[in-house]
Amino acid sequence: MSTIFAPITGRGGAVTVVRLSGPQALAQAEALTGRLPPPRRAALRKLYHEGRLLDEALLVTFPRPHSFTGEDCVELSLHGGRAVLAVVSAALVALGARPAEPGEFSRRAFEAGKLDLLQAEAMADLIAAETEAQRAQAVGGALHEACAAWRERLRQLMARQEALIDFPDEDLPPEVEAALTGGIAVLRDELRAALALAPAAERLREGLEFVILGPPNAGKSTLLNALAGEDVAIVSDSPGTTRDAVGVRVDFGGVPVHLTDTAGLRDTADAIEAEGVKRAQARAAKADFVLLAAGPGEDFAAPPEGIPFLRLRTKADLGGEGVSARTGAGMAQLRAQLAAQAQALTGTKGAPAPARPRQMACLRDTQAALSRALALAEPELRGEELRIAASALARLAGGIAVEEILDAVFSGFCIGK
Ligand SMILES: Nc1nc2c(ncn2[C@@H]2O[C@H](COP(=O)(O)OP(=O)(O)OP(=O)(O)O)[C@@H](O)[C@H]2O)c(=O)[nH]1
Ligand SMILES: [Mg+2]
The missing domain is CATH 3.40.50.300 (P-loop containing nucleotide triphosphate hydrolases)
Incomplete structure (x- = not known):
């Protein structure tokens, strides 16, 4: 795993914060500063490379796993300005680090289980938010919370469905069957309600x-x-x-x-x-x-x-x-x-709503599988549709996302995210 770095603050300020993340982050920071402060404690340090003074910076270390990416991280608050950033970047490359790709910190955080895909998307939206309503939509995390609750309910419905499979038909208490299909229908309707808000959520995002x-x-x-x-x-x-x-x-x-x-x-x-x-x-x-x-x-x-x-x-x-x-x-x-x-x-009034095509597709797939499940009386067949619904819902959170989807999501981020 390579050690990566990028400025995580915007250009033109008095300070530029550079984040360094990866297995060599602490060693490279130590090579520049001579001596690292205790974890999560800021210290002022002179940065040297090959005997040259590069800058004087505030330095904080975040040893793994308690960091944004879950890896060893160091944040250097350099003086703002191109020349300082250029010389520190060159020194870090000489020490074996490489510049981060767009979205690479977030991707590592995702892979370390620090955030799921919905949280990563919401964070990107929050950073990009230009107006109050956009900020409120991104910061609320309504879809992330709803998704977790939906997954849990679906898990319980699947467990009940499994129990029914082993039941001989004649002994099946009708109220158990009714509770099961009722639960599926309510979940399906909630997903439909969220999908109905998708155009509004997408318009707000864009x-x-x-x-x-x-x-x-x-x-x-x-x-x-x-x-x-x-x-x-x-x-x-x-x-x-x-x-x-x-x-x-x-x-x-x-x-x-x-x-x-x-x-x-x-x-x-x-x-x-x-x-x-x-x-x-x-x-x-x-x-x-x-x-x-x-x-x-x-x-x-x-x-x-x-x-x-x-x-x-x-x-x-x-x-x-x-x-x-x-x-x-x-x-x-x-x-x-x-x-x-x-x-x-x-307006979505804070209700969970998908704002990206990827999210809409996952919810549509889940909803469709639940609808098919409701139309099937045979327990094995219905159980299979519930499994399809669960895997579509897992995709929404990024649980079983394939590489191309992750590439598409994270490459849309900026450098430093
Ligand atoms: N009295 C008055 N004149 C106005 C007002 N708004 C615009 N005007 C005048 O109306 C004229 C046309 O204004 P514009 O804003 O260029 O009109 P437009 O609809 O963009 O015109 P086009 O680009 O040619 O289609 C200008 O002389 C303006 O000063 C107003 O509220 N009151
Ligand atoms: Mg005009």
Whole structure:
């Protein structure tokens, strides 16, 4: 097993923490510092390599198994900056360590049984969380807890099913059979409920797409700038100003939303503008939500089929109802409406919900096997379906994950995770 290292803090700070993990971690740290402090006690040490002073760093050792990866680990709090990191990295390589691959620390932690696959995924989501709702979803661990409880219940159902196999038919108490199928049905329904929340959980993990659509000069770009709180899109009084779709990340009620301003919809002989109109409609057709904007007295554009939308009158300062991006009138209410919409599209209320295709596939397989089990009266056949359900559920936690799945999950992580 190689000893690996990587910075585990972001760039540009005053301090860069480098984690070293593996069988040689303590020896390599000792080679750099001369003398290691007692486990889990921080100490300031000068780092030397081949007689050269590299840096002065705070050093903490975490001997196995009480470390993030379960291996011997050392964390070096170096001074931030490229040059320090480069020279310390070179020294560690000279001592036999190698840079960690993306997700390699987490993978080692998983392999040491420090965290299961759901916890590893939740940790990656927590580190990537940009908004409050994303943080809350990742930190809650609802799916991890639910998965453990489901596995335990399924184990008990399987034990009861096994007991029935040895029973002669005529002696079978009907209430035992009823309790068994009832238990399977309740579990199956809970998995279905979790799967029903999957679209919301996935949207929260990935962020929503909101599109502003409407006739030229409706004030769409002005609205985007006002909602984003920055000057992103060009505003002018000549209709047909916006051609390319212009997007910006905004936080609506703790939910990350990619808000896109589009070209004003009209028939036009200008080929570039016509392409912009086409793109506007294509964007709106794929959006999670469409904001239809129109000035006083103007017709609203037709909403794309099947997509929730809001009709919004702009330029209310010129008279009439609606909002005015110019004076700010109605903007607070609009923000609140958009936040409510974003929350409704992503709300799981803390209930367990799969947010990744891998998790959904495992839950679907489990649910399908339980449904098949319910349709079978023969104890041996039903027992076999329950075993299939149990192994699909074990895959959700990573219990019997194959190499390719682990590669796919952990390679999606960043270096240092
Ligand atoms: N009075 C008033 N004028 C506004 C308001 N919002 C936008 N305008 C003006 O309306 C004109 C068009 O604004 P834009 O935001 O460029 O409109 P648009 O819908 O993006 O236009 P296209 O990109 O051409 O489709 C500009 O002159 C803006 O200053 C508003 O709330 N009140
Ligand atoms: Mg515009």
